Amino acid sequence: MLDIELFRKNPEVIKESQQKRGQPVELVEEVTRLDEKWREHLQLAEKLKHERNIVSEKINQLKKAGKPAATEIKKTKDLIDELKKVDEQASTTKMMRDKVLLEIPNLLEKDVPLGKDETENVELKKVGKPPSFTFTPKHHQDLLEALDCLDVEQAAKVAGARFYYLKNQLVKLNHAIMDFALDLLIKKGFTPIQPPYMLNKAAVSGAVHISAFEDSIYKIQDEDLYLIATAEHPIVAYMRDRLVDGKELPLRFAGISPCFRKEAGTHGKDTKGIFRIHQFEKVEQVSICRKEQAEKEFDVLLANLEEVFKSLEIPYRLIILCSGDTGKKDGKTIDLEGWFPSQQKYGELASCSILRDYQGRRSNIKYQWDGKTIFADTLNNTAIATERAMACLVENFQQKDGSIRIPKVLWKYTGFKEIAARKA
Numbered sequence: 164m165l166d167i168e169l170f171r172k173n174p175e176v177i178k179e180s181q182q183k184r185g186q187p188v189e190l191v192e193e194v195t196r197l198d199e200k201w202r203e204h205l206q207l208a209e210k211l212k213h214e215r216n217i218v219s220e221k222i223n224q225l226k227k228a229g230k231p232a233a234t235e236i237k238k239t240k241d242l243i244d245e246l247k248k249v250d251e252q253a254s255t256t257k258m259m260r261d262k263v264l265l266e267i268p269n270l271l272e273k274d275v276p277l278g279k280d281e282t283e284n285v286e287l288k289k290v291g292k293p294p295s296f297t298f299t300p301k302h303h304q305d306l307l308e309a310l311d312c313l314d315v316e317q318a319a320k321v322a323g324a325r326f327y328y329l330k331n332q333l334v335k336l337n338h339a340i341m342d343f344a345l346d347l348l349i350k351k352g353f354t355p356i357q358p359p360y361m362l363n364k365a366a367v368s369g370a371v372h373i374s375a376f377e378d379s380i381y382k383i384q385d386e387d388l389y390l391i392a393t394a395e396h397p398i399v400a401y402m403r404d405r406l407v408d409g410k411e412l413p414l415r416f417a418g419i420s421p422c423f424r425k426e427a428g429t430h431g432k433d434t435k436g437i438f439r440i441h442q443f444e445k446v447e448q449v450s451i452c453r454k455e456q457a458e459k460e461f462d463v464l465l466a467n468l469e470e471v472f473k474s475l476e477i478p479y480r481l482i483i484l485c486s487g488d489t490g491k492k493d494g495k496t497i498d499l500e501g502w503f504p505s506q507q508k509y510g511e512l513a514s515c516s517i518l519r520d521y522q523g524r525r526s527n528i529k530y531q532w533d534g535k536t537i538f539a540d541t542l543n544n545t546a547i548a549t550e551r552a553m554a555c556l557v558e559n560f561q562q563k564d565g566s567i568r569i570p571k572v573l574w575k576y577t578g579f580k581e582i583a584a585r586k587a
Contacts, residue, residue: 164265164524170194180270183277183486190267197260204253208246215242266374268491269521275495278485284498285485290469291478293502298563300504303554304436307333309565310582313437325426325440327550332582336569337444337549339576341419344446344471344546348417351467353448355417358397361388366400369526372491381423394418394447395543402451402528402539409532412539413452413460417546420445437550438510446546453532457517457540461495464544465515468499471547472512474572477555478502480509494519501555512552513545 169177174195178188218239225232276285294300307313312333318326329337349355367380367389381390391397398418407414422445437443448467450460465481472479484496493516500509523529523539530539560568566584569577 164521165267165270166520166524167194167198167264170198170264177267177270180268183271183275184268184489185279185487186268190263193263194260194267197256197263201253201256201260204249204256208249208253211242211246211249215239215246218242265368265525266372268372269494269518271486271489272495272517274483275489276483276485279487280485281488283485284482284488287481287483287497289478289480290473291476291502293478294504294559296504296561296563300558300561301565302435302505303438303557306557306561306565306567307436310567310585312582315436323441324434326442327437327440332577332579333553335577335579336553336573336582339573340475340547340549340552341444341446342576343474343573345417345419347471347474348415348446348448348467348546351415353415353417355419356394356398356401357419358391358394358401360391360397360420360423362391362397362400363387364389366403367396369403370396370399370522374491379425381425390423391420392424393422393445393543393545394420395449398447398449399522399526399528399541403526404528406529406531406536407451407539409453409530409537412530413450413456415460415463416447416449416451418447418449420447422548436554438554440550443548443550445548448542448544448546450542451523451528451539452542453530454520454537454540457519457542460540460542461515461517464542465497468513468515468544468546472499472501475552475556475570476572477512477552477559479512490516492516492518492521494521501552502559503555504558504561510551510555512555513548515542515544517542 165177170191174191177191181188181191218235222232222235222239225235276283278284304313304315312329312331314328314330315326318328345355361383364387371392380392383389395418398416422443424441426439426441448464450464452460479499479501482498482500484498489496496514496516498511499513501512503510518541520538520540522541528539528541529536556570557567560570562568564584567582569580569582574580
């Protein structure tokens with residue numbers, strides 16, 4: 164949520180960001196209009212209270228003098244009735260203002276490139292060389308099914324499309340990747356945290372844009388609970404309504420959890436394998452910090468992400484999302500995309516986002532600094548989403564006989580150096 168003072172003092176900045184995103188500027192004007200109307204109601208309420216106090220004092224004087232005060236008493240009653248109506252109007256107007264305010268996206272950072280959609284995202288750099296094969300590389304699903312490590316057919320029968328059964332050594336590899344990423348972050352001073360896998364609406368709405376509910380998050384029927392789409396949301400909710408000493412910041416968390424997403428709007432997109440699925444595991448980085456720390460924290464989280472994929476020896480590139488592809492709650496996002504040999508293209512594996520105080524304001528996370536109480540800035544970054552990472556790893560480390568080499572950094576976690584091809 165944006166600061167209401169920005170609408171009062173510099174609405175053009177918000178309008179400019181809206182235009183870059185391809186979002187309506189009318190919402191900004193509506194917030195300004197309702198805010199002005201709300202303040203008018205408050206001013207009128209103060210005026211009525213002042214008049215009521217004057218009349219009340221006059222009634223006291225008349226009573227002390229033994230004079231009739233019926234006219235003044237009636238006037239007091241009328242003022243009280245009118246004040247009640249004005250207070251109700253003020254409350255309703257504020258509620259309407261805040262509802263629109265919550266729907267307005269975050270301000271874009273200055274270095275976010277202008278663009279309409281993902282086709283206009285900008286590549287920042289490439290790291291690692293895509294492998295060269297003496298054979299035609301296979302898709303990860305074909306490889307893993309041949310190794311008896313994956314079953315999507317039976318999962319589709321019992322749960323539906325975009326679900327899966329992990330089997331045999333792939334289960335061990337999945338946990339090895341999580342343990343590796345978690346250990347890396349713990350060594351860097353991050354606090355490991357395993358959150359609830361469900362949140363109530365108030366908690367979720369503090370972390371994610373309200374309009375995202377229907378499109379991406381699963382609702383538990385007849386309960387005020389939603390399955391989490393990422394550990395970011397419950398970690399932000401963990402800090403909800405807290406006031407911390409600014410000297411304690413930044414607070415860095417390494418969240419580990421399953422994630423559940425509808426993947427609405429992706430019909431027919433990445434349907435094969437375990438790349439775009441409804442359920443997956445993830446290690447998530449979240450930072451709560453002071454305003455002046457935010458840009459450095461972004462660099463820290465992004466560096467950690469790169470270290471993970473460099474250690475896994477996966478070729479990748481970084482891209483900065485354009486204005487039209489940047490999420491509503493994000494000020495800027497840089498994606499890490501891994502190389503998929505079977506498709507001869509890069510695919511998204513992780514995102515690093517800076518939110519400034521947009522999320523901290525929604526979740527009421529504050530810190531004290533120099534005698535002031537300030538809304539905290541927040542940032543988040545996937546350290547690794549394991550199913551997507553495994554899909555990418557399997558394709559890059561496949562061998563001619565259908566076996567899969569395991570990156571050396573994972574050997575101590577897996578206990579094996581390859582997933583051997585099955586004998587005929």
